[in-house]
Amino acid sequence: xxxxxxxxxxxxxxxLANGCSKEYELNKSIFIPDPxxxxxxxxxxxxxxTFGAYYERGLFLYSENAIPAKIIRAGGITSFVLKGQKDGYxxxxxxxRKEMSVTFLLPSVMPDSYADLTILDKKIIDLVNxxxxxxxxxxxxxxxxxILQGELEFRRVQLLxxxxxxxxxxxxxxxxxxxxxxDEPVSVTQGxxxxxxxxxxxxxx
Amino acid sequence: xxLKILLSVFxxxxxxxxxxxxDTKTRCLSVDAGIDFIxxxxxxxxxxxxxxxxxxxxxxxxxxxxxxxxxxxxxxGEKTVLNNKVGLVSGIRYTRTESSIGKESYWSNSSDFFYLxxxxxxxxxxxxxxxxxxxxxxxxxxxxxxxxxxxxPRAFNVYYKIGGDVNYRLHSRARTVFFNRDMKVFEDExxxxxxxxxxxxxxFHLGVGFRIGMVDKPGVNVEIHIPVTMIRGGKQDFVTPExxxxxxxxxRIPF
Numbered sequence: 001x002x003x004x005x006x007x008x009x010x011x012x013x014x015x016l017a018n019g020c021s022k023e024y025e026l027n028k029s030i031f032i033p034d035p036x037x038x039x040x041x042x043x044x045x046x047x048x049x050t051f052g053a054y055y056e057r058g059l060f061l062y063s064e065n066a067i068p069a070k071i072i073r074a075g076g077i078t079s080f081v082l083k084g085q086k087d088g089y090x091x092x093x094x095x096x097r098k099e100m101s102v103t104f105l106l107p108s109v110m111p112d113s114y115a116d117l118t119i120l121d122k123k124i125i126d127l128v129n130x131x132x133x134x135x136x137x138x139x140x141x142x143x144x145x146x147i148l149q150g151e152l153e154f155r156r157v158q159l160l161x162x163x164x165x166x167x168x169x170x171x172x173x174x175x176x177x178x179x180x181x182x183d184e185p186v187s188v189t190q191g192x193x194x195x196x197x198x199x200x201x202x203x204x205x
Numbered sequence: 206x207x208l209k210i211l212l213s214v215f216x217x218x219x220x221x222x223x224x225x226x227x228d229t230k231t232r233c234l235s236v237d238a239g240i241d242f243i244x245x246x247x248x249x250x251x252x253x254x255x256x257x258x259x260x261x262x263x264x265x266x267x268x269x270x271x272x273x274x275x276x277x278x279x280x281x282g283e284k285t286v287l288n289n290k291v292g293l294v295s296g297i298r299y300t301r302t303e304s305s306i307g308k309e310s311y312w313s314n315s316s317d318f319f320y321l322x323x324x325x326x327x328x329x330x331x332x333x334x335x336x337x338x339x340x341x342x343x344x345x346x347x348x349x350x351x352x353x354x355x356x357x358p359r360a361f362n363v364y365y366k367i368g369g370d371v372n373y374r375l376h377s378r379a380r381t382v383f384f385n386r387d388m389k390v391f392e393d394e395x396x397x398x399x400x401x402x403x404x405x406x407x408x409f410h411l412g413v414g415f416r417i418g419m420v421d422k423p424g425v426n427v428e429i430h431i432p433v434t435m436i437r438g439g440k441q442d443f444v445t446p447e448x449x450x451x452x453x454x455x456x457r458i459p460f
Binding site: 025158159161163164 | 254255256257258259261266320325328329330331332333334383384385387388
């Protein structure tokens, strides 16, 4: 009986180790500093699972402790969510009080799987003329700001094959906007993202 | 082109050896073999995905090592001048170079892999998981050396030297070890992605040598070269060699 249990544990460990090795390498975040704004990740197209922007003069940055990006298709709406921290002590730390996320509405995009996201390649979304285009989670509140100006640009979308096997989609792009939040005009500038979307962070329900 | 180079190498060897015949006490012919290990910087390539973040912009983005070594065999003639205090050496040499990315050390392989960008076509991108890439090249070379013999000749002598060689590529090939062996079909494609080996390169070294055996009898020399540096004839390197060290064994026959 003991032998059977040990065998099962060993088999599970081997399966987990094999299953996780590739995912771990592609899922982990790799920070390459921007040469002009070294606090922010450089704009890249390798699927480094990073994003960053300035919220006013503070940082809105990904964290090692949260999945940086998700695509959510629910109730006939598709959203692109970037989750991280505002004014954190860097991407290694996590403080619930500093949690911040930006959710972009992707109008007329109805992907059935992550592979369908290639339709976003080179797509520019005008955040002013898209109702409800941006939603923020900030200081513990969910906020629907009035967008004064701004856009979200998917500069490159790549369906990634690793060793000829379809693995994920890499979304790389930039964003910036000005908005009224609690009647105060604020700006989000120098936004950039380079994230992988696969089975684990594509949601459809 | 190759024929001209072969001819000039042959002529230089003849000239070097014919110079020896002017003084029967100051000439020798030798066969040597040596190896140089030259460290390389971390290979930051636009076809290799970074595997670690940077704390500062000059911090390497990869844990990969770039390794370079070369070994060679030569036939050389030596003529000593200035009361046998200085030796002039030249001849012909075949050099084999091996540059690698992904190996942990010169003689051990890595079980870890890195992602190599194979191709990007519209919205499709292909990465390959690669354990290591090795580039092998063969060169024809002319070695040139000056040896200083400051001490009175004995059965065991120490001498100092400055030397180098000029190399011209004869052949090359690349070898890739894939994480998934089924990807072997892409080996030729990878050879076209990586930087080509240099057509020409030169190496220079300082060294100390030990001459074992009397000058007028057959004997051997052992030389330690440090540092060994290189000047490459290309804008891009597969591995960027910096500086290293080498050892040379030499069997000589005076005549």
